[in-house]
Amino acid sequence: MTTPFDDQKRRTGFLGSLRSSFLTGLVVIAPVGMTVWLIWTVIGWVDGFVLPFVPNAYHPDQFFKRLFGPDTQINIRGLGVVVFLLFTIFVGWLAKGFIGRSLIRYAESLVDRMPIIRSIYTGVKQIAETVFAQSDRSFEKACLIQYPRKGIWAVGFISTEARGEITTRAETSGKLLSIFVPTTPNPTSGFLLFFPEEDVIELDMSVEEAAKLVISAGLVYPSEKPIKPENFRVRAAE
Template sequence: MTSSPFEPEPKRPGLFSSLRASFLTGLVVILPVGLTIWLIWKVFGWIDGFVLPLVPANLNPEEYIGINLRGVGVIFLFLFTIIVGWIAKGLIGRSLIRFAESLVERTPVVRSIYSGIKQIAETVFAQSERSFEKACLIEYPRKGIWAVAFISTETKGEVAEKAHAMGRLVSVFVPTTPNPTSGFLLFFPEEDVIELDMTIEDAAKLVISAGLVYPNGEKAKIAVEEQLRKAS
């Protein structure tokens, strides 16, 4: 189908519109990279300022080079953490940790702070086989409204025994947007939980972005562009 010679040609974007579009595209590319580098640089500087004053002068390479090396404190902290972990895994280290924790448990205020920080550290850093199994869909907070959740485990213990359900219960975690580390622990009948093919990482991106980033979004975009190219 050919266009009529009397139809007006589509208006081309002006110079200002092109510059504005290029500027916004540049921001999308530069901001994530720049903010990531800036944040890492600031964190390294904060660690250096805290760790380096504790390092003996004869072990600090800055004393010999005469240049402020950003990240040296991170290396010292990394090596120190490895040594502490290696000692803690031994018999003597475990005995010392149990003794220190028994002292902390007798201190009212310190006990609460220590237990909270320890739980967070074990959840985030501890090497464990326990993790979310799959992403899923559930009807929450009512029928007809769907939410992305993560399957944790099969519900066991007193909760499974006292809950009135026909079959098995599944423990699911419903994250909040844009912070997926907070959310709700819910117990759903197994038949009401719909497993998704997307990975845990893709589901987390979907939650964090408030629905703006879908799995395989780039692949879908390329497929649409290919179809439009063939149609033209």
Template sequence: MLDPLDPNASDHDTERRKSGLLGGLRASFLTGIVVIAPIGLTVYLLWTIMGWIDSVVLPLVPGPWRPEQYIGINLRGVGVIFFILFTIVIGWVAKGLIGRSLIKWAEGLVDQMPVVRSIYNGLKQIAETVFAQQDASFEKACLVEYPRKGIFAIGFISTNAKGEINRVAGGMDPLLSVFVPTTPNPTSGFLLFFKESEVTVLDMTVEDAAKLVISAGLVYPDEATAPETPLVRIPEKAVRESWR
């Protein structure tokens, strides 16, 4: 408590108000950074990607089809629209009989080129793995003991191990294919095979587990449905006997 007879009391009070004001401004600034940074980076990345697609696609579009010829403004994103429409048309043609025949003929032609064949088959396999709608996503998040017993890592269960791997290493206990990502880049990691009894499936979603990995353990999901720990009740008779 400040002494009212102290001539420096008002100065101390003023300094306290200034420090409180600066602390509030600092907290508001940091909160604003947390809100603005993800939005700004997302907009910047989308804007950059659209510009890159426009620079690749628009030179291939005939001049009369470009809207800037009529409005005089170079609209960003026009190349993205042309690319989406072109991809839809190609996919529609590829699903038809003529399209499948042309693709088969072109792949047969590529198979006759040694270097081109290797590049094409590798890129085709990657594209089918990434964009295939079936069996392309992780099923559940889990905990595994890795890289040794007593240390736990978050993993993503992809599929049940099949074929030779499950037959050689699994034995009586089936194996699970688990992808263990690295932090903070979850796109790299290790494909490991664990026995089903060694994998602990988590209740959190795959998205929440990915956020936990990317944030290096700073962002934990809300455990709203966590089971309550039951209370251990001691009989009253036992309590009375313990005090005798």
């Protein structure tokens, strides 16, 4: 014999099962959907920027109109990305040659004479060289630092060893490391800080794993690994 309490418990269990299945489905669908949406949006943005520079006679829709009739409307998404990639490869190939380097030097000499444009161009060029240049200048290690005060820990990325006026002006006898401390959930913004080498604790996790930790606001931790003895430091009490 069932009671109203049993019926209520059964309904609660059924609703709880539906809720659990719905949340599990979101966990599966959300990453896929967001990834597809982001790629689709970026491709559309590049198409909208690049395609106006392509002569109308070379658009694929003109070919389909001649083939199927003037009323044919076909939008090939991603054509602008292909044109952009081919154009970028051509410019890079040209810039590697003697003539290309000479033209770039001449153009940069003209830009250096323009006060406002010079500042914008120099800043963008430095960022592009830092991000896209094929060199060793990239974040090599994730680290822990005490920031914004002692006792509070933050994840950072070791950039380079400080040089020049920074090291001579700083009141420290040892090495200074350039540490980039990203913000959550946007790791492309943050703070550039200079720490004494002895105050920086290198982490075993990779830069990608540390970036995931920052982006997820501490929800996604890397798989636990045994701590290397050389990375475990015991500090004497001050």
